[in-house]
Amino acid sequence: MKLNFQNKKVKLAIIILLIMLLVHSIVGSISLKAFLNLTALEIIVAGIFLSVIISFSFDTLIGTIKMIKLSFFHKIDYTTMIYKVHELSIKVKREGVLSIQSDIEEEEHTFLRDAMILLNDYKKPEAMRDILEKDIASRRSNLYRAHNVLKMIAHISPSFGLIGTLLGLVGLLSNIHQTDLIMNNMASALVSTLYGSLIANFIAVPLMGRLKEYIDENILQYSIITEGILLISQNDTARNVFDKMNVMLKEDARLVYPRKKIGERNRESDEV
Template sequence: MDLATLIGLIIGIACILWGMYDGGNPSAFWSLSSLAVTFGGGLASTIIAFTLDDFRNLLKVLPKLFKRKEQSPYKLIQLLVELSQKARREGLLALESNQEEIEDEYLKKALELVVDGVEPEIIRDSMQLELDNMSIRHGKCISIFKTLAAEFPAWGMIGTLLGLINLLRSMDDPSQIGAAMSLALVTTFYGSILANMICVPVATKLQELSTEEIRIKEMIIEGVLSIQAGENPRIMEHRLKTFLSPEQREDYERMIAGGSSFQANRLQ
């Protein structure tokens, strides 16, 4: 469970409810027609801008916002070092017997190419192509939420204009002006909430998740090519540590000094 997403939603909803209940009537913030105009209109515009396949892919990505399988870069470095040591000790073909123990499909596929004797340039191009296509898919999901973030406030304003038109038509009855004005502003309220509490944060979160996944996969590419080239495991480890931030490198060194196994799969 991604606690940051959950905590953010709880705090945001609590703040909105507090504002609604503090000296006001919460029922004044509810309008089904306003919600239909704001949410339905924004969604319709976004559907026009993308394809149904893009939305189907989006539905597969959304669960990662709350429950994602994190891959520790520390464990990955240790695993690649162990694979390198095994390859130098027993040869590249020895890696084939342990591929079933590796959970990461991207790493498993790269090792299969190494075991099959594929040229390093072809391995890099193949794995990089897969990485680029993954980045494109992630980019479309992020673009959907960015488009929604732009469309919801716009449709909220459209709903407000519709409400103001109806308001002007009822100017002969002053008792209805306040209620009509309130209803006209509700659509803008909905558009702002949907954009700033949901769409913008989700787009940012998806971008962060995509960046982290790309970083991990680039680390895998460098590690696997180093294994194929027969480089010293310590040299490879030093190169992979360049993917870590200065703080992460310090944590990694402390864990190494403390004899941490990182709970990585031991390949005997």
């Protein structure tokens, strides 16, 4: 955990340094007054928001903001989930599947709770697998809504930048004899393209990559839970349940089997 925290601090320091270099390069190329063009900003922001609001529901847009926040501050905890399913397998072995009813009521993770309900209802493993895979597909579709919003922003931002450029050129040609207006329209035209590219390549695309990683982590957690619950339904040993979930993690993230449960280990030896 300490190493992970240190890695985050190093990553944050690198990001801040690169942002400073980017800002320095922009300010060194053009003046701050020329960069902050209100007309160009209005075209880009209004165009993006109008397109997004027309294309997506407000629930999807609010969900996108929440998912972006979660991708930064919510860490998918595979360790707790694997140990929890492992403990569940031990309890089912000892006391039977009906003993997990109280655990179902207390479980906060929605996917695990739904899987436990299926297990408690004595459904066949084949039927459970089909239901859980359909549940994962549905959850994947919902998670990708936020990704699709950012994908659209990345796609349309350069286009609205080009529209701002064209409008600036039209204004320039319409006022060809007025020097002040020519300079203002030229600045607006060029900065619009810059705004569009910055929003697409330095905001939308990086956030898309972050959300994609967060979605993949969620899907992996659902798959781990599915594997564990199906093995429990097949009356597999607790050790096999743990190992088959554990190997789904990256090699450097795999867990150590909790060998302190001597009684459990002895029972599994008798089963083999």
